[in-house]
Amino acid sequence: MPTPNQTGPNAAANHRQAPDHRRAVWLWLSLAATAALAGLAIYGSFLGTFRMEGTASARQFFNGPVLAAFWIALTALLIAGILFSSNTLRRGPSLAMHTGAVLVLLGSMANSQAGHRLANRLFSSQKIQSGLMQIDQGQTSNDVYDGSSPAPAARLPFALRLNTFSIEYYDNRPTAAAAVKSYTSDVDVQADGRTVAHAAIEVNRPLHYGGYHFYQCDYDHQLGRYTILAVTSDSGLRWVYAGMALACAGAFWLFWIQPAVAYFRRGGPPSQEEN
Amino acid sequence: MGLKWTITGAFLYAAMAAWVLSLAGHAAAWACRRRGALGLGKILGRLGWAFGGLGFAILAAGFIYRWIDVRHLPLQSMFEVFLALGMLTFPLGLFCQKFLRAQGPAASAAMGLIVLVPPAFVFQATPQMLPPALRSWLFLPHVGAYLLAYVILVMAGVQAMGCLLADAMGQPEAAIRRELATYRLVRLGFPLLLLGLVLGAVWGKLAWGDYWNWDPKELWSLATFLIYVAYLHVRGLFGGRARLANSALAALGVAGIAATVLWVNLSRFFLSLHAYAR
Numbered sequence: 001m002p003t004p005n006q007t008g009p010n011a012a013a014n015h016r017q018a019p020d021h022r023r024a025v026w027l028w029l030s031l032a033a034t035a036a037l038a039g040l041a042i043y044g045s046f047l048g049t050f051r052m053e054g055t056a057s058a059r060q061f062f063n064g065p066v067l068a069a070f071w072i073a074l075t076a077l078l079i080a081g082i083l084f085s086s087n088t089l090r091r092g093p094s095l096a097m098h099t100g101a102v103l104v105l106l107g108s109m110a111n112s113q114a115g116h117r118l119a120n121r122l123f124s125s126q127k128i129q130s131g132l133m134q135i136d137q138g139q140t141s142n143d144v145y146d147g148s149s150p151a152p153a154a155r156l157p158f159a160l161r162l163n164t165f166s167i168e169y170y171d172n173r174p175t176a177a178a179a180v181k182s183y184t185s186d187v188d189v190q191a192d193g194r195t196v197a198h199a200a201i202e203v204n205r206p207l208h209y210g211g212y213h214f215y216q217c218d219y220d221h222q223l224g225r226y227t228i229l230a231v232t233s234d235s236g237l238r239w240v241y242a243g244m245a246l247a248c249a250g251a252f253w254l255f256w257i258q259p260a261v262a263y264f265r266r267g268g269p270p271s272q273e274e275n
Numbered sequence: 276m277g278l279k280w281t282i283t284g285a286f287l288y289a290a291m292a293a294w295v296l297s298l299a300g301h302a303a304a305w306a307c308r309r310r311g312a313l314g315l316g317k318i319l320g321r322l323g324w325a326f327g328g329l330g331f332a333i334l335a336a337g338f339i340y341r342w343i344d345v346r347h348l349p350l351q352s353m354f355e356v357f358l359a360l361g362m363l364t365f366p367l368g369l370f371c372q373k374f375l376r377a378q379g380p381a382a383s384a385a386m387g388l389i390v391l392v393p394p395a396f397v398f399q400a401t402p403q404m405l406p407p408a409l410r411s412w413l414f415l416p417h418v419g420a421y422l423l424a425y426v427i428l429v430m431a432g433v434q435a436m437g438c439l440l441a442d443a444m445g446q447p448e449a450a451i452r453r454e455l456a457t458y459r460l461v462r463l464g465f466p467l468l469l470l471g472l473v474l475g476a477v478w479g480k481l482a483w484g485d486y487w488n489w490d491p492k493e494l495w496s497l498a499t500f501l502i503y504v505a506y507l508h509v510r511g512l513f514g515g516r517a518r519l520a521n522s523a524l525a526a527l528g529v530a531g532i533a534a535t536v537l538w539v540n541l542s543r544f545f546l547s548l549h550a551y552a553r
Binding site: 023024026027030031034035037038039041042044045046055058059062088108130170180181182183202203204205206213215217230232237240241244245247248251252255256259263269270 | 462486
């Protein structure tokens with residue numbers, strides 16, 4: 001523990017920082033968590049390759065019960081670090097980065113399958129996490145499929161009408177693989193028998209309505225008569241984005257702005273001894 | 276292996292020739308300064324800088340030519356990405372030397388040359404149309420942040436390896452200097468690495484419906500990012516005292532970057548959503 005009556009050149013430094021042995025505990029905890037997550041990420045990158053299912057098996061693995069315990073432990077460790085470790089971590093930029101990480105983790109929990117099941121039970125709501133919609137041109141539908149059965153897995157409280165589906169090609173220099181420029185589904189959102197919104201859904205331009213994002217996903221390859229839209233819930237998304245923004249702000253503040261301010265105060269580059 | 280008999284290829288080889296001369300100039304200047312011939316050393320050093328700048332100007336012209344030729348931002352294929360990485364080594368090396376005192380001119384020239392070898396002799400330069408998923412305003416910011424971060428962090432890794440080498444050769448002063456240079460470079464590169472990851476998440480949400488898709492490339496970038504998170508924790512908590520651990524982590528980061536950029540994209544082994552970047 002820092003001793004308040006200590007004098008000499010190191011006294012100020014000792015007041016600011018926790019003693020070595022306490023810092024060592026937090027160092028090892030943070031390193032263990034970082035190494036565990038890095039190891040899991042590398043393990044996960046191989047999952048799809050051996051089972052030939054693409055990223056679906058990795059998604060399943062990271063959403064499983066064992067990993068759920070890991071995510072909760074990681075979040076708890078970050079919160080404990082913010083509350084109980086050194087004062088350095090509670091100072092502006094460091095706090096921003098670690099709080100950002102907590103927000104991303106909590107938001108992702110809210111956005112997960114398990115998070116939706118929990119929220120539906122708690123608030124007796126009926127929100128789905130993700131699914132697919134197939135709509136014929138000129139038809140209206142609110143059925144969402146999960147890909148496992150021919151019957152719809154859920155029904156949205158509003159419906160989408162597909163006005164037109166169109167494909168635009170690059171007119172000049174078409175190459176075999178990438179000749180398509182864009183896929184567009186022109187849709188109306190209908191609730192209580194009237195149209196409440198209209199959108200042209202393209203790749204990179206989803207529709208956001210009623211707590212869901214709708215993406216251009218696939219289409220009728222033979223006749224171009226129907227479109228397939230991917231539906232994803234937006235639960236927790238604001239927290240995730242806020243956390244990312246906070247973490248970025250903290251990182252640029254600590255590692256760019258503060259050294260730049262020091263540079264201009266000093267009037268030149270740092271000496272070989274300074275940080 | 277094969278030479279590129281195209282205009283882009285001509286720009287590329289001319290820039291490499293200029294950088295060979297730049298490296299030779301800086302090496303000769305260093306040798307002169309060691310032998311006490313300071314005047315000649317200064318002239319040779321300036322010559323090295325001039326050829327470095329010339330190589331950069333040629334590469335920049337080649338990049339603009341490629342942009343016009345393929346009609347989209349040329350950061351799609353591995354060829355184009357490495358062309359841009361090579362181009363960035365010169366201005367970033369200059370910046371880090373001038374403002375951080377953390378990078379030598381010869382190291383920048385050598386790095387630029389090494390980065391240009393794969394596009395010059397290995398990668399295919401066939402122009403491709405942009406698939407719909409890549410038509411987004413996030414294309415430049417996402418890829419650009421990563422390119423800048425990778426160049427800076429590889430420079431940090433080179434300094435870290437220099438630190439380990441200096442320690443092994445019993446030169447603690449040089450090791451301390453290089454450890455500090457490593458830290459300054461990681462500080463510069465880390466926020467860009469985080470920004471690239473975050474912009475990728477935002478783009479993933481827009482294009483694929485999810486901000487995180489458990490894609491091999493995503494997972495390897497996360498692992499690489501976490502190596503630098505570990506570095507900053509050790510450096511932040513123990514400063515320059517943990518020199519060996521700091522340098523080992525910064526060097527390991529280069530391995531992570533190499534795996535993310537080369538292995539995940541080039542091997543047929545990973546089924547990646549980022550496959551268009553082959």
